[in-house]
Amino acid sequence: xxxxxxxxxxxxxxxxxxxxxxxxxxxxxxxxxxxxxxxxxxxxxxxxxxxxxxxxxxxxxxxxxxxxxxxxxxxxxxxxxxxxxxxxxxxxxxxxxxxxxxxxxxxxxxxxxxxxxxxxxxxxxxxxxxxxxxxxxxxxxxxx
Ligand code: HEC
Numbered sequence: 001x002x003x004x005x006x007x008x009x010x011x012x013x014x015x016x017x018x019x020x021x022x023x024x025x026x027x028x029x030x031x032x033x034x035x036x037x038x039x040x041x042x043x044x045x046x047x048x049x050x051x052x053x054x055x056x057x058x059x060x061x062x063x064x065x066x067x068x069x070x071x072x073x074x075x076x077x078x079x080x081x082x083x084x085x086x087x088x089x090x091x092x093x094x095x096x097x098x099x100x101x102x103x104x105x106x107x108x109x110x111x112x113x114x115x116x117x118x119x120x121x122x123x124x125x126x127x128x129x130x131x132x133x134x135x136x137x138x139x140x141x142x143x144x
Contacts, residue, residue: 028072083141102131
């Protein structure tokens with residue numbers, strides 16, 4: 001009886017750790033979808049030929065997420081339905097390097113928007129998008 005009780009408590013403690021990668025509360029999912037939304041909003045604004053205060057904030061948010069992105073992939077973490085490739089951990093140096101390119105591009109994007117230069121903003125936005133894509137290509141599994 002006592003053993004069963006302990007097992008029940010243990011399974012209660014262990015189970016919630018197995019979160020789905022598509023859970024609305026999963027910080028990795030929140031961060032990545034925020035990146036997607038902000039990039040789209042910035043692209044849309046630039047296409048309309050404008051740079052708004054919201055776009056400055058969105059770029060700053062992208063920059064902040066970029067700086068701590070690798071923390072969203074702690075060693076040994078397994079999530080259901082995750083498209084994270086094992087290479088994120090087995091080739092951590094390569095993953096960090098890929099993210100470093102994103103960090104630099106995101107800083108340049110913020111800077112370009114601050115200078116209120118739409119065409120520089122567009123070029124930076126494209127360059128930033130490429131750094132997202134190259135990390136996804138190397139470290140994200142294809143859709144099932
Ligand atoms: C250094 C690597 C890296 C960079 C840079 C990166 N991502 Fe990701 N992204 C990933 C990985 C890995 C996943 C898969 C995570 C998972 O399924 O657990 C992912 C997932 C996503 C998802 C799907 C999220 C979900 O849970 O449905 C979106 C959207 C996304 N990224 C957008 C972006 C955008 C936009 C950028 C650039 C502004 C970006 N990412 C930059 C590695 C990266």
